[in-house]
Amino acid sequence: MTQEFPAGNYSFIPAVFQYSSGAAASPGYEVERVRFDKMPPLAEGFALIKQYIEDAGRPLTSFCACELRSPAAFTEDGFLKFNQHYVKTLAEWGLFDGTTNPVARSNVCPEIDPPAEPSFFAFSFTRPSGNPGPSFVIAGGAESRGGPGTYPERTVRYRDVSPDGLKEKVRFTVASMEARLGAFGFGWKETTAAQAYTVHDFHPVIADELVRRGVMRSGLIWHFARPPVIDLEYEMDCRRVLREMVI
Template identity: 80%
Template sequence: MTRDFSAGNYRFIPAVFQYSSGAAADSGFEIERVRFDRLTPLAEGFAQAAKYIQAAGRPLTSFCACELRSPAAFTEAGFLAFNQHYVKTLAEWGLFDGATNPVARSNVCPEIDPPAEPSFYAISFTRPIQGKGAPSSPDFVIAGGAEARGGAGSYAERIVRYRDLSPDGLKEKVGFTVREMESRLAAFGFGWKDTTAVQAYTVHDFHPVIVDELVRRGAARSGLTWHFARPPVIDLEFEMDCRRVTREVVI
């Protein structure tokens, strides 16, 4: 089930207060992804994002997704505190109403050379389609998801194969995450065939399951970008996100 966010010219998959599970551009709009050439601390990143979006002639409510990097995986309490701080700016921009958040997000933790503080890696926003004709499929960004089941309970209660790093444990973690991506894509009426990029985040060797769990299912149609990074909460081991974005720049 998706919900319209007309102020940003996109629809989204409702999830939790800190992020949505994905955002898809409305008809007549595309998504531009802007990657920072260097990791940019949160406050500075928000300021640069605002400047870039407004220079493109777009309202701040067109901000539809972001990719963050954090120094290390959080405890549950630490993750909650970070998220409560993060959404303050979204509220100021007219995106977060205190309960519902339309902005998709990934937030992972580089294992090597991590940032000193939570930082921006990339942002995405909607803009009117430029050029001739509408794309064959709307642009979208699916938020990062790891091997944790939804619903109530602590992460320890919801993590698939909790603290099991055996080959079978990792296979199940990867398989669960891949199917979660498929579920989010399906909510918009999309599939792997519609993606232009897929990213995976883990510090573990998941090559033994790549063929069956990703390639054969179509997830690697445009290749696969592996970031040597951990998901944002301690004891999560594998995360993915994906997107269809026709305009990408580096600043």
């Protein structure tokens, strides 16, 4: 089930207060992705994003997705506190109404040379376009089931990084991506990029769990990083974006 966000010219998959599960540009619009060459800390990054979007002649409500990098995986309580801080700016920009958040997000933790504090790696926003094709960003998702309960209770093969454990984690995460794509009526064949985040060797399952399912139609970008909550081991996101910039 998707929901329209007319103020940003996109639809989204409702999820939790800190992010949506994905955002897709409305007809007549496309998603532009902008990556930072040097990752700015959260407050500085928001200021740079604001300037870039306004310089493009777009409202701040066109902000539809972001990719964050954090120093290390959070505890469950620490992740909640971070998210409560993060959404304050989204509320100021007219994106978060206190309950519903249309902005898709990934937030991972580089294992080597992490930032000193949570920082922006990239962001996306919508802009007018004559391209009739779809344009979207699917939020990061790891091997954690939705619904009530703690992360240990919801994590697939909790603390199991054996070959079989990793295979099941990857399979679950890929299926989660497929469900989010399907909510918009898309599949892997529409994607222009897929990203994986893990510090574990998942090569033994790439052929069956990724290639044969169409995940790697445009290759796969592997970031040597951990998901944002302690004891999650594998995360993915994907997108279809025809305009990408580095600033």
